[in-house]
Each structure stands twice: as C-alpha cells, then as structure tokens.
Amino acid sequence: MFVRTPAARTGATLASAALAALLLSGCGQDDDPSVATPSAVPTSAASSSAATAPTPTATGTPSAAASTPAVDQQITVTIAKRRVDPPTGRVTVSKGELVRITVTSDVADELHVHGYDLGARLPAGTPGSVEFRADKTGLFEVETHETELVLFQLVVR
DSSP: OOOOOHHHHHHHHHHHHHHHHHHHHTTSOOSOTTEEOOOOOOOOOOOOSSOOOOOOOOTTOOOGGGSSSOOSEEEEEEEETTEEESOSOEEEEOTTOEEEEEEEESSOEEEEETTTTEEEEEOTTSOEEEEEEOOSOEEEEEEESSSOOEEEEEEEO
16 A cells, blocks of 8 residues: 655645646747747638637737737838838827837848837848837837937837
8 A cells, every 4th residue: 555645745746836837838938028039920720620729929920910918009110221111200109008019121130129128139021029018108219229220219108
C-alpha cells in the first residue's frame, strides 16, 4: 500500500502547479512588448465542424479585426523618400483612449513613442504598429530612430 505524507502531497502539488505554469506560459508571446514585430494578416481556414479557438495575433497587424478591444484612435503614417505623410503636426487624443499608431516606411527603421517608451520595428515596405492606452497626459514626440524623422507630436489631454 502506498501512503503519502502531507509533505509529499504538498511537493507533488507544487510540482504539478509549476508544470502547468510552464505549459501555459509557452502559449503566450515571450517577445519584448515594447518592440513589436509586424506580422502577416492571418488567413481564414476552411470551415470545419470542430470548434477551434482564434489564433492570437500581434499588434503589428494593421487589421482592425486582429485586436480584441476597439481602438479609439487609429493614426496612420507613411514615410517615402524621407517625407512624412501626413505632414508632421499634432494629433490630440483624450486620456484613457486606446491608440494604435501604424507606420509604413520605404526603408527599414524603428518607430518610437517618447514618454510611453514604446517602439516597433519597421521593415521596409511593411507596416509596423504600436497600440497602447493613453494614460499619461502631455506632449509626446513620435519619431523614427534611424532616419530621425519626427512623425508627429501626440497630445494627450
């Protein structure tokens, strides 16, 4: 007959919990959230009778359907031949709004949002995005690091 002591049961319980935590953590993204890598828009699979969970997508996808919460402010910028479109100016958002900034550059670069210390890689010709809750009030520059272009100033009120 096999008898477990309370200490052995506690050890087995802790080992089971640690194993479960390791397995669950493998399902999430372990990338640094401050530098998002753009990803392709997912394609829909053929319909089947079996129910499947939706595949999580990075905030790098420009598709609005890819994010769970509704974005309050979508800001889109294009850079071509060192020209920013729309031209550099100020964009005002309200404190608490969910903001998504999507940038497409003709050269590889990195997007950076000052004050929030967020960034995204910008492969040439591929949109890169950052998405965040505007929870700090003030005036924040949004720029590229390599080409040092100011894209716009974000005003959070």
